[in-house]
Amino acid sequence: MSHFASRPEEIPDTDQHADVPLYGRCSPTPDDFRIDTQSSVRIYTAGGGGRDVFALGSITIKSCHLHEGVGVRHTEIDYSNVDANEIRAIALARRVLADMNINGRQVLVQERIPGVGLNVARRNLSQDQRNNFKQQTRELFRRLRTTKPTDEHPARRHVVQDPDIINNGRIGQLEADILFSDSDIDTDMSFMHNDLSESNIIVDNDMVAGLVDWEMAGFFGWRTAGEVHRIIRTSQREHFAAVNLSEERLLDIMWWAHLYDLPEPHEDKSTH
Structure with missing residues (x-):
């Protein structure tokens, strides 16, 4: 077995983490939970290098990843200052508005890194x-x-x-x-x-x-x-x-x- 093996089926019974094969290992598969930012959940379509808006449950994502020809016909707009301003504004709002939670528990979702x-x-x-x-x-x-x-x-x-x-x-x-x-x-x-x-x-x-x-x-x-x-x-x-x-x-x-x-x-x- 390669010591970089990350799929559960590759882990031998003699491995020190055989009882928890996903500990410290990640190998993405097509049926993994993932954020789906396809056109079916797009609620706003931008043009000219702008960013589309996608609705995913209680969150929104802004991206131009579905645009064709960005960098050829259009130059992608630099949103770094706008995003920074929005993040600071959200931070101020949290002083007044309580964070959302599920059943009274704080929740954090992060993307795992393959490896x-x-x-x-x-x-x-x-x-x-x-x-x-x-x-x-x-x-x-x-x-x-x-x-x-x-x-x-x-x-x-x-x-x-x-x-x-x-x-x-x-x-x-x-x-x-x-x-x-x-x-x-x-x-x-x-x-x-x-x-x-x-x-x-x-x-x-x-x-x-x-x-x-x-x-x-x-x-x-x-x-x-x-x-x-x-x-x-x-x-x-x-x-x-x-x-x-x-x-x-x-x-x-x-x-x-x-x-x-x-x-x-x-x-x-x-x-x-």
Whole structure:
């Protein structure tokens, strides 16, 4: 079996996740649940590079994907500023209007990324493959770091701040102390995923296919994110002090803990 196998029927009984074959694996099929944005649910047809509007239950989707010749006869309109304005307006409205729910429960629907979780695939990977995935992930969060907070003097924060984040159980006290302590001020605040656990790295055919679970993302410094990763997200040597494990086995368990262990990136600063 390929260690990138993702279809349930390909998973042998000896696999560590044989009892839950969909854990960490995704292989789309024609009968999967999906959002259907075909012409039958289109409620508004736009022209000249505009976006059609589709009604899907209680949500609407705006897209020009059914238009022929966009980019040839018409140039697609840039809606980035309009969308950003709409999103901010919705955020303001939510201060007054309660979020919708189903039977009193909050609901979130997300699209899965085809591939296998790194935590599922890694036991069958060679050392070269592991190193390659580590380098690819590092390159991804280096690219994320190019996004900076817009505040002139920003504090370390999640993208959407939660004033009750400790009491509601989203993070523990130790993580809060690392993220929000006044003892160390980050000078390199930037956008961080902040939960790069192996299970959140989706891989396929020796490539990182995507990152999932962005609920902890925010604007933090390199050292802060690295400390959260080492102490909170991954296993530590002291966790196995009472277990007689070889050094080789310990290093294998902790291989992902060193993701941030490289020179801190610094932006070039011009002098005048």
